[in-house]
């Protein structure tokens with residue numbers, strides 16, 4: 001397994017692998033600087049010029065995602081989508097929520113509602129979108145909107161898989177809502193040695209999620 005640190009020079013090229021069809025499964029393990037598995041980290045592979053087919057097709061990325069509200073929390077906390085994806089915000093609680101974002105890539109508001117809103121929200125510009133609820137201050141979710149269809153998010157064990165990555169050169173970007181600094185992108189080469197799986201270990205200096213305490217329990221009925 002290759003080991004990549006944020007402090008390494010950007011020119012570092014790693015020998016990864018390719019399947020017969022030229023598509024590789026990228027597997028990453030993301031850890032904090034102190035060596036703990038880091039859940040909720042986004043790993044994005046952006047094709048460099050001439051490296052891969054046009055990334056605008058969403059063959060490898062869901063064009064639709066769901067961020068539910070349950071137990072007066074958003075779930076999941078972090079969602080990664082490709083530009084143009086639609087996200088539904090179903091309310092599965094018995095209290096109403098008022099979902100909003102003031103983030104530049106997508107300002108929106110779904111006023112006090114129960115059940116499933118009629119329209120999903122389209123995330124059409126790349127960037128980081130922080131989402132909150134006007135009623136419950138502790139509720140927080142993030143949508144990372146990326147241009148590339150090649151991305152994934154780490155699970156509780158810090159592992160991430162990105163399937164069907166065409167051979168070629170990529171800019172690898174790591175992101176986490178609690179990262180202490182933006183990690184410089186690193187260039188990698190996928191498809192150098194003919195294997196079907198590429199494995200990398202990545203380090204991102206970030207704090208894992210610390211849930212905010214619920215300050216009040218809103219028993220409002222509707």
Ligand SMILES: [Cu+2]
Nearest residue numbers: 097133135136
């Ligand atoms: Cu709420």
